[in-house]
Amino acid sequence: IIVISLVWIYIFQPEYGFFNWVLSLFGLPRVLWLQDPNIALWSLILSTILIIPGTGVVLYSASIGSIPRELYEAAEVEGANAVQKWWRITVPLLKPTTLYLMVIYTIAG
Structure with a gap:
């Protein structure tokens, strides 16, 4: 989560961030993504929407991969x-993974 x-700090950085770099390619002015009260909430919503599915996929993939194959063979x-x-x-x-994700998504939501 720290990484x-x-x-996201790099992406939203006012001077050299990725989003402002893309805007500069089109000749548009830079935006204060997290400093402008009118834009900050939408920036956080965007980052949350983009993070949530990926986190779940990674955690579920790891959890499914850790299930011993012997259980399936025995079944x-x-x-x-x-x-x-x-x-x-x-x-x-x-x-356990589902419970963890439910708690994390509830806190994030």
Whole structure:
């Protein structure tokens, strides 16, 4: 989260930030993204909207990757189909990640 914050600070930086660099390519004036009260809230909303999906994808990918393959193999030997493996193995083991993301998104929202 600290690294993401530093990236967004760079993006919104008034003099050399990425967004102002793009504006300068089109000959538009620089914008005080976080200093102007009329724009600051919209800047934060934009950054939140762009961060939230990526964070969830990364965390869910890591969580799914950490589920031992032996559990799926054992379920297959027992005759479980794909839906049963999903509901009885994957979903329960993703509950901690889901709870964490729900708390983080609630705080961010």
